[in-house]
Amino acid sequence: MCLFCKIINKEIPSNIILENEKFLAFHDINPKAPVHILAVPKVHVDSFADVSPELMSDMTSFMQEVAREVKIEKSGYRVITNIGDNGGQEVKHLHFHILGGAKLKWGHFSDADTQGHF
Ligand code: 5GP
Ligand code: ZN
Numbered sequence: 359m360c361l362f363c364k365i366i367n368k369e370i371p372s373n374i375i376l377e378n379e380k381f382l383a384f385h386d387i388n389p390k391a392p393v394h395i396l397a398v399p400k401v402h403v404d405s406f407a408d409v410s411p412e413l414m415s416d417m418t419s420f421m422q423e424v425a426r427e428v429k430i431e432k433s434g435y436r437v438i439t440n441i442g443d444n445g446g447q448e449v450k451h452l453h454f455h456i457l458g459g460a461k462l463k464w465g466h467f468s469d470a471d472t473q474g475h476f
Pocket of ligand 2: 359360361362363364401402403450451
């Protein structure tokens with residue numbers, strides 16, 4: 359079972375913000391902003407590349423609810439999902455980073471090779 363499935367099953371503790379029958383939101387263990395939440399579907403999906411539009415639709419509503427719950431919906435925030443090796447995905451269970459609580463910098467991708475390797 360993957361790490362986030364264990365968190366969903368409460369085998370590994372996490373600091374939960376919001377939960378319903380389909381989704382869970384909890385604080386990232388290594389926050390990169392004053393607010394850094396991970397939102398995950400309870401069903402195991404490897405990454406955004408595999409998620410159905412139907413699940414994504416509910417996921418969208420859930421993440422909007424999370425933003426309201428932690429009161430960053432007006433000040434603004436960022437949603438990121440890393441996909442695969444080049445995307446920097448470490449945990450292979452679909453998760454969205456919800457970052458906020460401060461003016462976020464932009465440009466932390468500047469170490470990437472802009473020529474790309476496709
Ligand atoms: P990725 O790099 O896969 O997009 O993001 C994985 C995220 O999971 C990282 O930001 C990392 O800090 C977080 N993380 C890894 N292990 C744990 C854990 O056991 N608990 C929590 N709450 N977050 C974790
Ligand atoms: Zn999983």
